[in-house]
Amino acid sequence: MRVTILGANGFIGRKIATQLARSGLPGGGKPESLILFDLVTPPVPEASFRVQAISGDLAELPPQAIPPGTDLVFHLAAVVSAQAEADYELGRRVNLRGTDAVIDACRRLAHPPRLVFTSSVATYSGGQNAVLDDDARQIPANTYGAQKAAAELIVGDASRRGFLDAVSIRLPTIVVRPGSPNRAASSFVSSIVREPLLDLEAELPVANDFAIWIASPRRAVDWLLHAAVMDTTPMGLDRGINPPGLSVTVAHLLQALDQVRPGASSLVRRRPDPAISAIVAHWPAAFDTVRAKTFGFASHEPLVELVRAFLEDDLEATKRERGL
């Protein structure tokens, strides 16, 4: 099986590459080659098969990124929320034109490849009290979400036409993100767990009862790999999946943090931020994910496991990266 990861330098892309190199695909399939594509040349994991790293612009996708014989494409490349809001043209170029370039590359192949497309909870609005079912309408409240929802429609149609065979996974907010706090409105959700585990303070801009729909990096990687091998026939025209994330409050997160490292939550400083609160107030905090379970997507592990997984998988790398 010939595999390409677009956006392979992001932290989810790197984890998928590592997992493919280490364990192959769910069900025992093994890549015979792996191409890693990103704006910046991605790191190449050690593997028993050929791995090639390519850098370039997604909207001008070079033919060698999805060469003849490609069976599977992970399309994780995106300009995410804060940046798509700040730079409209860049968001459109990567999130829409880039996805068209991926479709065109897939069309040129003799056989339609599986396309695993990362969409987002940001394609929805509805706020704190919404519980969205699988038939909920996507009414985005930000440019990133609008572009992702539009791209879902376009890859769904490309599937119907037989250009490719898409599964769009609408990822929840990923917690705990490794690395540093950033300017994304969602940054605090990871920070309030990650920073105390690094013995650093973190700022909490919302109230303790603020609820959010999250998933661990481990679970996100598992879902994307499952989407790579699942039977898509029963999906029909609807190629989108809301995977079974966790609906948690800030209080739940801090409780799980203290369970793993007693007293750690005392490093979290309450600093209410009306600007951040206004943005995150649109996000739906809960989903009823019947369809994902029908299609075999794994349930989420308990919250305390999500905190422990950061220590096991990402703490050391994060310390190195930040010189701690």
Place this chain on the structure above:
Amino acid sequence: MRVTILGANGFIGRKIATQLARSGLPGGGKPESLILFDLVTPPVPEASFRVQAISGDLAELPPQAIPPGTDLVFHLAAVVSAQAEADYELGRRVNLRGTDAVIDACRRLAHPPRLVFTSSVATYSGGQNAVLDDDARQIPANTYGAQKAAAELIVGDASRRGFLDAVSIRLPTIVVRPGSPNRAASSFVSSIVREPLLDLEAELPVANDFAIWIASPRRAVDWLLHAAVMDTTPMGLDRGINPPGLSVTVAHLLQALDQVRPGASSLVRRRPDPAISAIVAHWPAAFDTVRAKTFGFASHEPLVELVRAFLEDDLEATKRERGL
């Protein structure tokens, strides 16, 4: 008020231009200038204000199509269903890139103009037994519908950002279309009324109880003009409207035809066509349009009025055009 019609050479575009020239906008507003844009130079109606016709490619929209000071843009330009299915690149170029070009032209203006965007019932699937409410999800079963639904998301986001102020009207199948039968799967719905009124035979590819969601050209024009002047503030993030069309069966259409011209339905030949039936089977036949009524969109006139309107508005022009 400075007005532009994009796609002004289509039959709805022409009717809007004529109505603006004759009666102005609902509520008494009068255009001070009108620009008509299409691939082929549109006809210029007589008017008491300046009307200018421009031809060009929507995806390379010339700046003079939406000049400084434009208050209102009707965006009717599209590559429709059969053509978007046959020529994927052309559909994408006009329906997606073209809509981006419209957004970019609106962004350059000092004040965001009202954008009346024609979307379509083709953005939905669900079939004969579906009754879709205002919160129904758009799961298109054709490329035209997917591109229109994606464009709705993009103009909705552009509204949120303040680039423009959009209302997307999801037009039902328009009946009676003037002119000639064409290769669209929906062509028969107009043909079985129009052709007998021209003393010509028409072919009916589906059963008598086939149901469809329709609107008259008069009502479509009224809705688009209402969308041009309505208060959009209460719409919030959701800029789409399912207008109050009519859910009718083939039997209803033929009954109305006979009411206007007794015996005319004897010119309709039953010729079952499995290919056409397979396409139209996806189309939803009924909507519950509460939101449109709340926003003041006029209810549809009775079916028999729709047949009479063709005689009054379009019979002579259709005869001339077809040399009958």
